[in-house]
Amino acid sequence: MRIGVLTSGGDAPGMNAAIRAVVRCAIASGDQVFGVYDGYKGLIEGKIEELSRKDVSEILNKGGTILGTARLPEFKFEQVRMLAVKQLEKHDIDALICIGGDGTYTGALRLHEMGIKTIGIPGTIDNDIASSSRTIGFSTALNTACDAIDKLRDTSSSHQRCSIIEVMGRHCEDLALFSGICCGAEYVITPDTGLDKEKLLADLKKNRLAGRRHAIVVISENICDVHQLAKEVEEYSGYECRATVLGYVQRGGSPTPEDRLLAARLGKYAVDLLHEDITGVAVGIHHNKLINTPIEEALQMKYEPNKELHELVKKIS
Numbered sequence: 001m002r003i004g005v006l007t008s009g010g011d012a013p014g015m016n017a018a019i020r021a022v023v024r025c026a027i028a029s030g031d032q033v034f035g036v037y038d039g040y041k042g043l044i045e046g047k048i049e050e051l052s053r054k055d056v057s058e059i060l061n062k063g064g065t066i067l068g069t070a071r072l073p074e075f076k077f078e079q080v081r082m083l084a085v086k087q088l089e090k091h092d093i094d095a096l097i098c099i100g101g102d103g104t105y106t107g108a109l110r111l112h113e114m115g116i117k118t119i120g121i122p123g124t125i126d127n128d129i130a131s132s133s134r135t136i137g138f139s140t141a142l143n144t145a146c147d148a149i150d151k152l153r154d155t156s157s158s159h160q161r162c163s164i165i166e167v168m169g170r171h172c173e174d175l176a177l178f179s180g181i182c183c184g185a186e187y188v189i190t191p192d193t194g195l196d197k198e199k200l201l202a203d204l205k206k207n208r209l210a211g212r213r214h215a216i217v218v219i220s221e222n223i224c225d226v227h228q229l230a231k232e233v234e235e236y237s238g239y240e241c242r243a244t245v246l247g248y249v250q251r252g253g254s255p256t257p258e259d260r261l262l263a264a265r266l267g268k269y270a271v272d273l274l275h276e277d278i279t280g281v282a283v284g285i286h287h288n289k290l291i292n293t294p295i296e297e298a299l300q301m302k303y304e305p306n307k308e309l310h311e312l313v314k315k316i317s
């Protein structure tokens, strides 16, 4: 087979490990692999080059994606996707592996509907693809967030401050919930817990009066303006308060072993499925087993809030 591979949407640590696995597993089976540069944008522009085993040497531990990524909102238009189909035909590519988040999956689904064999691999730090219990990049982003929160805790404690730390995750709470638990945050606010500002302010005031030296509040992005919240905490609770938005630092860095392993397994699995002529699916992991789900279904699956962790966070904070 002649297999194309691209990364699209937001980058995530471990995407390179997935590219490497696709290239090496496919070549080991006698296939050829073509790297598509800069996602769907590069695809319609014909930025396509064959990748050898050596081209993917020494990328396993590198963050980002060697293929680059770009956003192309116009890919939702059929006439734009026709340009992609033409490029794939021109390069005689039989199937395309698309590594990214739900936007990338939607692009892959639309191409599949146009007769292109596609497979989606979940690559996003947000862990927001419900068809896989883990996405490539989440473990590394969690590590990065925990490292930053630990550091902020040190300085918060010295200065008797409250630290509000905003982490990424889009609409998925995992990054906030997991990092909050791992770092012993006093409060974890996620899209699923919601923000009860009055209660938060009252609790912080009570803590302050009880002599607790610091408070850590971990909050998911898109919930409120954290700088404004910090002002309100400072005015009300008696704590000096600082807000830190971790932002894009969470997207970078060398992938953790967990992300590298997941990427390697999913990359190989995607190639295996192509050999079985199973396409139009998204690969994933569930109970440590590799699974595949029709992309259309994967996109409709809803994330279930983790009740056990919600209970835990309430008791342990």
Ligand code: ADP
Binding pocket: 008, 009, 010, 040, 041, 070, 071, 072, 073, 074, 075, 076, 077, 100, 101, 102, 103, 104, 105, 106, 107, 108, 110, 124
């Ligand atoms: P992610 O894959 O991380 O969710 P985006 O949402 O930015 O990132 O999507 C990546 C790319 O996927 C977009 O730039 C676009 O090219 C393609 N895409 C997103 N939504 C659609 C859609 N509805 N139809 C076709 N292509 C889409």
